[in-house]
Amino acid sequence: MTDSNTDIAVVSLAQPLDSIADELGRSFQQYGFAVIRDHGIPQELIDRAEALSKQFFALPDEVKRAYHIPGGGGARGYTPFGTEKAKDAKVHDLKEFWHVGRELPEGHPLAEFMADNVWPSEVAGFRETFSELYAAFEEAGGRVLEGIALHLGLDREFFAPTIEDGNSVMRLLRYPPLEGEEAEGAVRAAAHGDINTITLLLGAEEAGLELLTAQGDWKAVAPPEGALVVNVGDMLDRLTNGKLRSTTHRVVNPRGDAAYRARYSMPFFLHFRPDYVIETLPSCIDADSGTKPPEPISSHDYLMQRLREIGLA
Known part of the structure; x- marks a missing residue:
């Protein structure tokens, strides 16, 4: 069952996926x-992770910077405040973050793609x-993709081999507190689309996440406590020829007291395998439209192309 049939869906993964x-x-x-409950x-794991994230970001700046990997594209460890910026943005985002990625055994055929x-x-x-949280995110993401597969008329396990040993990344994110009259309504993360397959976000209860509608309006995303916000990334948009939308979104500072305190969140960027070739699904090609679907490209090549655009590679 859902809480709405006219707005952003709020669905329970405790329900049968079909x-x-x-x-x-x-x-x-x-x-x-979409918003995902159950x-x-x-919750105990979420609470523990949030506490440890805050503990890490409270460390002295020189301690955190010791975990920055120059030339690593931000793929692992710490990325300092003012490093990443949205594609075509003129200023850097007001955030610092830590990345945890997949760990592969020595000799694994995909190890070269993952630090x-x-x-x-x-x-x-x-x-x-x-x-532990990385594994839990991955399991929840797999369930969401099963639901997407059913919606697209595919076998429910269609996505399982496409994301097996994928280059998924979990980000611990801190937006430092802002000061002055300009703090209320300031843009902390500029308008952007996600690169990956789907993103699962914990910590969006704090006001500020907004998506750009097809009509050109900014719409707040306000999930219930403990729910996941899930959005389509550019890779899935490309696979479905735009049928499932990778929507531009941003993070703005809320009004009131919340504008002057730090904001924390934990997105999980679920990726295809590096060697998976993103080629438009036949069912998503409209032969009468007169437009050609995008050229096939491996998820790794696409990722590197996009990382260069946002200053991380």
Whole structure:
């Protein structure tokens, strides 16, 4: 069941997937976003992860910067404040973050595409907690993709091999507090689209996340406490020839007291395998439209192309 059939879908993963697949699909087609309840990530794990994230970001700047990997494209470890910017943006986003990626055994055929993780020794339990959360995000994302597959008329397991050992990345994100009259309504993360397949976001309860509608209006995304916000990334948009929309979105500072405190969130960028070739699904090609679908491209080549555009590679 859903909480709405005319707005951004709010669906429960505790329901049979075939009963929510089309509502998910409608929301992804109309807005590029949906909200997921009963996602299976334990609240205790979320609370523990949020506490450790805040503990890490409270460390002295020189300690955090010791985990920055120059030339690493921000793929692992710490990325300092003022490094990343949205495509075509003139200023950098007002944020700092930490990335945790997949760990592959030595000799794995995809190991060349994924750097080793680094772990801060100053925060006890960091590695164990975020390894556990990474796995939980991945499981929830797999369930969402099953629902998407059903909506697209595919076998429900269609996406499983496409994301197996994928280059997915979990980001711990902090937007530092702002000062002055300009803080209220300031843009903390400029308008952008996500590169990956789908994004799952924890921590969007704090006001500020907005999506750009097809009509050109900014629409707030306000999930219930503990829910996941899920949005379509450019890779899935490309695979479906725009049927499922990778929607431009941004983070703005809220009004009132919340404008003057730090904001924390944890997005999980679920990726295809680096060697998966993104080629438009036949069912998403309109032969009568007169427009050609995008050229096939491997997810790794597409990722690197986009990372260069945002200053991370």
